[in-house]
Amino acid sequence: MAEALVMAVMEKIVSDIAEKPVKPVCSKLLKAVLPSEEIHRKMKWFHTEFGLMKAYIRYVDTMKDVDERWKEWVNILRGLVYEFEDIIDEYAYLVGEQHQRGFYGSLYRTFRHCKHIKAWHGIREKLQEAEDKLQKLIELKARYSIPECVTSTDDSLGRHPHLKEAPYFPDEGEIVGFEAYKKQLVGWLTDEEPLRTIISVWGMGGLGKTTLVNDGYESQEVRRHFDCRAWVRVSQKYTAEDLMRRLIEDLFQENRDVPPGNIDTMPCNRLAEILRSYLQQKRYLIVLDDMWHINVWSGELSRVLVDSRCRSRIVITTRNHDVAILAVESRVLELQPLQEDDSWRLFCNKAFWRYADRSCPPDLEYWARQVWQRCHGLPLAIVAAGSALSYREKEEGRIFCQGFDWEETSMPFSERVGNILKLSFRDLPYHLRNCFLYCSIFPEDYLIKRKRLIRLWVAEGFVRKRKGISNEEAAEENLNELIRRCMLQVVRRNYFGRPKLCRMHGTVRELTRRTSEQEYFCKVYDGEEAESIGEARRLLVQKGINDLEPHRGMSNVRSFLVFDLTSFSLQSWISRSTSFRLLRVLDLEGVPIETVPDDVAILFNLRYLGLRRTLVKELPRSLGRLRNLQTLDLYDTKIEKLPHEITQLKNLRNLFVESVRDPVFAELASDPGVKAPKGIWNLNNLQTLQSVEADEDNMVRHLGNLTQLRTLRITRVRGMHSVELCSSISKMSRLVSLDIVASDEGEALQLEALKPPSYLYEKLDLRGQLEGGALPHWFSSLSGLRHLGLSWSRLREDPLPCLHALPNLAVLGMYMAYDGQELCFNAGGFPKLKFLMLGGSNQLDSISMEEGALPSLSELCLLRCGGVKLLPQGVEHLTSLQVLFLMEMPLEFIERLRGGNGNTEERQKVQHIPLIKHVFKRGDRWTSETLS
Numbered sequence: 057m058a059e060a061l062v063m064a065v066m067e068k069i070v071s072d073i074a075e076k077p078v079k080p081v082c083s084k085l086l087k088a089v090l091p092s093e094e095i096h097r098k099m100k101w102f103h104t105e106f107g108l109m110k111a112y113i114r115y116v117d118t119m120k121d122v123d124e125r126w127k128e129w130v131n132i133l134r135g136l137v138y139e140f141e142d143i144i145d146e147y148a149y150l151v152g153e154q155h156q157r158g159f160y161g162s163l164y165r166t167f168r169h170c171k172h173i174k175a176w177h178g179i180r181e182k183l184q185e186a187e188d189k190l191q192k193l194i195e196l197k198a199r200y201s202i203p204e205c206v207t208s209t210d211d212s213l214g215r216h217p218h219l220k221e222a223p224y225f226p227d228e229g230e231i232v233g234f235e236a237y238k239k240q241l242v243g244w245l246t247d248e249e250p251l252r253t254i255i256s257v258w259g260m261g262g263l264g265k266t267t268l269v270n271d272g273y274e275s276q277e278v279r280r281h282f283d284c285r286a287w288v289r290v291s292q293k294y295t296a297e298d299l300m301r302r303l304i305e306d307l308f309q310e311n312r313d314v315p316p317g318n319i320d321t322m323p324c325n326r327l328a329e330i331l332r333s334y335l336q337q338k339r340y341l342i343v344l345d346d347m348w349h350i351n352v353w354s355g356e357l358s359r360v361l362v363d364s365r366c367r368s369r370i371v372i373t374t375r376n377h378d379v380a381i382l383a384v385e386s387r388v389l390e391l392q393p394l395q396e397d398d399s400w401r402l403f404c405n406k407a408f409w410r411y412a413d414r415s416c417p418p419d420l421e422y423w424a425r426q427v428w429q430r431c432h433g434l435p436l437a438i439v440a441a442g443s444a445l446s447y448r449e450k451e452e453g454r455i456f457c458q459g460f461d462w463e464e465t466s467m468p469f470s471e472r473v474g475n476i477l478k479l480s481f482r483d484l485p486y487h488l489r490n491c492f493l494y495c496s497i498f499p500e501d502y503l504i505k506r507k508r509l510i511r512l513w514v515a516e517g518f519v520r521k522r523k524g525i526s527n528e529e530a531a532e533e534n535l536n537e538l539i540r541r542c543m544l545q546v547v548r549r550n551y552f553g554r555p556k557l558c559r560m561h562g563t564v565r566e567l568t569r570r571t572s573e574q575e576y577f578c579k580v581y582d583g584e585e586a587e588s589i590g591e592a593r594r595l596l597v598q599k600g601i602n603d604l605e606p607h608r609g610m611s612n613v614r615s616f617l618v619f620d621l622t623s624f625s626l627q628s629w630i631s632r633s634t635s636f637r638l639l640r641v642l643d644l645e646g647v648p649i650e651t652v653p654d655d656v657a658i659l660f661n662l663r664y665l666g667l668r669r670t671l672v673k674e675l676p677r678s679l680g681r682l683r684n685l686q687t688l689d690l691y692d693t694k695i696e697k698l699p700h701e702i703t704q705l706k707n708l709r710n711l712f713v714e715s716v717r718d719p720v721f722a723e724l725a726s727d728p729g730v731k732a733p734k735g736i737w738n739l740n741n742l743q744t745l746q747s748v749e750a751d752e753d754n755m756v757r758h759l760g761n762l763t764q765l766r767t768l769r770i771t772r773v774r775g776m777h778s779v780e781l782c783s784s785i786s787k788m789s790r791l792v793s794l795d796i797v798a799s800d801e802g803e804a805l806q807l808e809a810l811k812p813p814s815y816l817y818e819k820l821d822l823r824g825q826l827e828g829g830a831l832p833h834w835f836s837s838l839s840g841l842r843h844l845g846l847s848w849s850r851l852r853e854d855p856l857p858c859l860h861a862l863p864n865l866a867v868l869g870m871y872m873a874y875d876g877q878e879l880c881f882n883a884g885g886f887p888k889l890k891f892l893m894l895g896g897s898n899q900l901d902s903i904s905m906e907e908g909a910l911p912s913l914s915e916l917c918l919l920r921c922g923g924v925k926l927l928p929q930g931v932e933h934l935t936s937l938q939v940l941f942l943m944e945m946p947l948e949f950i951e952r953l954r955g956g957n958g959n960t961e962e963r964q965k966v967q968h969i970p971l972i973k974h975v976f977k978r979g980d981r982w983t984s985e986t987l988s
Contacts, residue, residue, distance in 0.1 A: 133193060138576070138591070138612065139186050145614075145638045145661055146178075232405070232435075233398030234268050237389060241272045244387055245341065245369050246281045252363035254353075256372045258380035259391035261563035262436030265373040266345055268391070273343060273371075279938070279970035282369075283338040283986050284311045289345040289501035293582060293599075296356045300327040303342065307334060312941050312973040313984045320621060320646075324356065331360045339366040346501070346562055347374045353382055393433025402435060403428045406442030406542070430476060436563060437476040443541045444483045477567055480543070490518045491534045492543055495560050496568040497578045497596045499619050503547055503557040506535060508645075508666075511687045511710060515641050515664035516615065526743065526766075528709075551866040551890045552818070552842045576612070594641075601647075606636065615641035627653035637661075645669055645689075657681040667693055668712070680704035691715070691746075696730055703735040710744040714769060724801055724823060724848050729771030737761045743790075747771050750781070751799070760784035769795035773824065778806035786811045793817075798824025801848055807832045821845035829853060829875075836861045846873040847896075854878075860885045871919065872896035881930075883908035895919025895943070905930035917941040925949050932965040940972045940988075950974060953987055 244255050257265045272278055273287065286306035288299060301319055304327065308315040316322075316330055342361060344352065353372075361370060374380055380388055394402065407424065408414050416424050427445065431437040484492060491513055498504050510531040513519055519531045538544045539555060543564065548557040560568065572578045579592035583600030594615040597604060601620040606629050616639055618624075626649055630636055637658045643666035650671045656662075657678035665682070666689045673694040680701025687710040688702075695713060702708075713730045732748040737758035746769040750756050756777040759770075765788045773781060773796055785794065786809075794817065798805055806827040817838050822845070826832070829852030836858050844865060846855070851874045859865065866888050877899055883906040890912050894903065901923035913934050918924065918941070925948045931937070942950070953972070955963035966972060972988040 135591070136186060136189050136193065138593070139182065139189075142612070142638075143182050143186065232402040233394040234264065234271070237268055237391065238272055241268065241371075241389060242275060242277060245272060245278050245371075248367070250365045250367055252361070252365075252368040252370065253387060254370045254372060254383040255387045255389070256374060256380040256383040257389045257391065258372075258374045258377065260434075261375055261566075262434045262561070263391040263393065264435040265391055267435070269343060269345070269371055269373055273341070276938075276970055278341070280988065281339070282341040283366075284335070285341040285343075286310060287343040287345065290347040290352055291500040292348045293500070294349075294352060297324045297327060299352070299357060300324070300331050300360065304331055304334070307331075307340075311971075311984065311986065312939070312975065328356060328360045332362055335360075335362050335364075335368075337364050337366065338368070340368045341371070342369075343371045343373070345373050347372050347379050348376060350376075350379050350382065353379075394435060394438070395433070399431070399433045399438060400425075400428060403431070403438050403442045406439050407445040409446060436561060439542045440480040441476050444480045447483075447541070477564060480541070481568070481571070484541070484543070487518070487520050488534055488538060490516070491531075492538055493568060493572050493577050494518065495538075495544060495558075496565055496572050497580070497594055497617065498560075499580075499596075499598050500562070500565065501559065502619075503559055505557060506532075506555050509558070510535065511689075512641060512643070512664060514709075515686055517640075528743065528766075610636070611638075614639060615643075617641065617643040618647050621646050621648065623648045623650075627651070627655065630655045630658065640664070642666065652676055652679070654678045660684065663687070665689070669693070675699050675702070677701045683707060686710065688712070698730055698732055698736075700733040700735070703733055703738060705739060707741055708739050709741050711739075711742060712744065712746050714747045724798065727769075727771065727797070729769075729797070740764065743767065745769070747795075747797075750774070750777050756781045756784060758784070760787040763787055764790060766790050767793040769797075769821075771797040772799040773797060773805065774799045774803050775806060775827075778827075779809060782807060782809040782811075789813055789816070791816060793819040795819075795821040795845075796823065798848070801825065810834065812838065817841050819843040821847075822849065823847040825850045831855055831858050835859070838862060839864065841865055843867040845869040845871075847871040849873040850875055852876070856881065856885070863887070865889055867891045869893040870895070875899050877923075878902040879904070881905045881909040885909050886913075888912055891915045891917075893917040893919065895921055898922035900924060902926075903928040905933060907933045910934055911936065913937055915939040915941065917943070918945055919943040920945070921949075922946060925952075927953065927962055927965055932968070935968065937969050938971065940966060940969050942972070942974045942987075944976050945974065950987075 241255070241257070244253070257269055259265060270287075273285070279285070284307050286303050288302045288306060290299065301322075304319060305315065307313070319327075322330075340361075347353075361368075372379060372382060380390070393399070403424075404414050404416055408416055411417060424445065427441050428438070431441055481489070481492070494513065494516065495504060495509070510528055513531045513534065514527045519527045519534065521527065522530050525533075535544070535555065535558075539546055539558070543560075544558045545561055546555045546557070547559055548555075550556045569580075573592075576591045576593060578594040578596060580596045580598055581600065581604055582598040583603060591612045593612055594617070595610065595613045597616075597618045597620050599620050601618055601622055601624045613636065616636070624647070626644070630653060638661050639659050640661050641664040642659065642662060643664065645666050645668040648671050649667075650673065652667070652672055652675055654676045655678075656665075656676065659682065661684055662682050663684055663686045665685060665687070668689045668691045670693055672690070673696075675690075675695065675698065677699050678701070679699065680703070682705060684707055685705050686707055688705070688708060689710070689712045691712040692715050693713075695715075698713065702711075714727055727747055729747040729749045732755060734754075736748070737755070738761065740761065741764060742762050743764055744767040745762065745765060746767060748755065748770055749772040750770050751772050751774065755770075756773075757780045759768075759781070760783060762768075768785070768788070768791060770781075781796070785791065791813070794812075796805060796807075801824070804825045804827045805822060807822070808827070810832065812834060817840055820838070820841060820843070824847075826849045829850060831851065831853070839862070841862050842864050844859070844862070844867065846869070848871070850872070854876055855870070855874060856879060859868065860882065865886060868886070868889055868891070870893065872895070874897065879894070879900065879902070881904070886909065889910055892910070892913055892915070894900070895918060898921075900921055903918075903921075903924060905928055907930060909930070914936055916928075916931075916934070916937060916939070920943060923946075925946055927949075931940075942953075952962040953966065953974075966988075969988060972986065973984060974987055975982060975984045977983070
């Protein structure tokens with residue numbers, strides 16, 4: 057991992073210096089202090105040394121971990137590189153201050169405040185000192201007679217372009233050798249025992265406990281058996297409140313129920329009351345994954361998970377035998393390593409998927425089996441080693457296999473497995489290693505959102521610039537490669553198949569965290585050991601934010617992420633800790649802060665400001681001084697208007713200001729957007745703009761300047777805007793996601809003049825009446841469209857014949873979209889559609905699906921269809937359907953579905969659907985019932 061840290065910082069130093077020279081006028085001003093030519097000369101010299109250091113570092117990174125001399129040398133080198141990075145950040149900060157105040161302001165400050173002259177002298181002295189240190193380090197290197205270079209893996213994508221299209225094998229597809237285990241587990245879950253029963257699945261980390269339980273949890277037989285389900289991972293530093301909160305969230309989300317409000321601030325007793333009430337008289341399945349301590353169950357949890365003699369089940373996965381015996385002996389499932397045949401089959405599935413029948417080439421079999429044997433039947437190690445081998449051609453594969461040459465006869469089993477995982481880490485190209493290390497900064501068991509992770513990687517500078525694609529696209533390729541290599545696990549995918557939520561396997565995270573802390577990559581603060589933060593470049597506050605005092609020892613921190621959802625004073629942190637002025641990432645998602653102080657402007661190097669789901673109502677005007685800011689995330693805040701100074705953020709790439717105020721989708725303006733200042737259309741680097749109002753200062757007319765936009769959401773659009781809006785959008789040749797919201801139900805969107813690039817659009821939402829009562833003529837040409845939302849469209853023509861021609865459509869939502877009486881989905885239509893929502897119409901009284909239509913449909917939602925009294929004709933043919941969700945449907949429809957009044961025929965049509973949920977209002981409160 058040393059290579060990843062050092063190499064990324066070196067490359068950043070060279071690129072930053074090239075991109076941020078001092079302006080000539082400022083150079084003259086400061087020539088006596090530190091001429092810009094001197095900096096560039098020194099950095100040119102540093103770049104010359106770059107190649108030699110690169111070769112050496114890669115060699116060191118392949119050495120055995122037993123040689124302490126190499127470790128110490130790398131630690132010294134890492135410290136030196138961080139010194140260079142600090143110099144560059146300080147340099148950028150001072151230059152930035154001069155640029156934003158102008159020449160005269162800079163002149164005044166320079167001669168009025170000696171600290172600036174002192175700072176420039178300090179940079180020169182630090183550069184000289186770092187140069188001397190590096191020279192001495194190079195002299196030390198010569199004493200060891202190290203070979204000049206070793207084979208590089210950093211161009212793996214370039215050498216193997218076909219790997220970009222490598223198929224992904226999800227965890228649930230790795231059920232090799234678990235058939236008997238699964239049969240036994242499913243039997244215990246669905247047997248006739250009326251009492252609430254605990255089932256434990258235990259064994260060492262990496263045996264596949266979670267994979268096995270998840271396979272049973274998602275099976276149709278199990279899904280159909282229970283009224284409600286929830287899955288939570290139990291961190292080692294759990295709290296009862298957090299566990300109950302996550303259980304409530306998962307139960308309500310899984311069952312499509314409306315969650316209680318203010319759950320984040322509820323006391324423990326109130327959470328217990330909600331959980332106990334919700335589970336009363338329900339047959340529930342609760343999975344407590346990776347439970348470490350017996351007192352998790354013996355505390356509050358055992359009392360709130362009520363036993364109503366409804367055949368409820370609790371499944372515990374654990375590495376601890378004392379936890380496992382919470383279950384009676386007859387309900388304890390101890391996993392063992394895979395048998396040889398199953399183990400070899402799994403290894404070949406991962407390592408040789410490109411070969412016929414996924415079989416090992418004869419000339420590679422000897423070495424491949426050497427690697428396989430060292431995995432000792434442990435699925436996690438098998439998958440990691442096999443995935444690493446799959447990225448090599450035959451000769452490279454042989455060399456890779458020969459690298460497994462350690463003596464392990466006296467090594468504990470867990471350490472042998474650790475060696476396999478460490479080799480997989482070292483095998484990562486250096487541009488992936490930082491990305492991978494970064495994933496370990498999230499709390500234990502944390503579900504990492506793909507989009508958030510990508511934006512953080514870009515802000516951190518971990519993504520290599522590649523011609524023809526954006527940094528965000530390159531970052532997504534990095535994420536996909538880590539998934540293909542089985543370094544990250546996909547927890548949830550969207551309907552397109554793209555990862556939505558990921559996490560690190562517990563065993564992998566343990567090893568990665570140790571590396572992360574040893575190399576000062578990141579430090580986690582959880583209420584203890586504040587003094588040990590030391591030289592960490594990233595600080596994650598998991599607990600005790602108000603107990604952690606900012607101090608000078610934090611001068612190395614470049615990223616500050618807070619996961620403690622306790623209110624704290626951001627003003628105090630920024631003003632009292634001058635070391636924070638070099639911060640690049642400030643992520644406060646979910647923290648209940650209400651104000652952003654003016655002092656945020658001192659964070660000149662800030663690339664990422666995350667205020668998502670905070671209580672912030674207003675942004676300070678000083679925010680405009682953050683000239684390096686790339687992402688400003690204000691999603692689901694209280695902000696209604698952006699300050700004019702935001703137009704000065706010339707490097708801004710992502711602006712999120714969306715705030716959904718109508719979660720039940722009853723109003724057209726569920727998100728009214730915010731007032732954007734005049735001139736926002738001059739932010740030429742913007743790729744994401746969500747959500748701004750159309751009727752402010754000629755916004756629509758000038759939107760076409762934003763040619764780099766990939767995602768646009770514009771609200772309060774009026775008919776008079778249509779021509780200019782179409783003209784502007786047609787200039788956005790990179791647009792992938794477009795969301796247009798009319799100002800009210802009476803305004804017609806006139807979109808015939810729009811000329812969308814059919815091969816680029818993936819997501820399209822149109823909310824408002826469409827002119828002429830028909831879809832625009834260009835709709836059928838959107839061959840790449842995957843998500844389509846039509847709301848309040850008031851179409852008079854049946855849209856399905858046109859939409860039938862969209863081959864890649866996975867999500868289709870139609871709310872108050874069609875004023876006709878009948879919708880018929882023909883055979884062969886919508887082959888990839890997985891989610892279908894129809895609603896908001898009193899005219900529609902007949903929905904039918906021919907046999908062979910909608911073959912991939914997994915979720916069907918019917919919302920407020922007042923005229924629909926019968927189940928959709930042909931619903932019994934939808935064999936892939938997993939969820940039927942109903943909201944405020946007619947009582948006659950619901951009674952037929954219940955099978956009342958002898959209507960057993962209707963009931964039989966939906967017997968194959970695991971979850972049928974009906975949500976409705978009773979008085980002023982939302983309630984729900986399960987009808988499956």
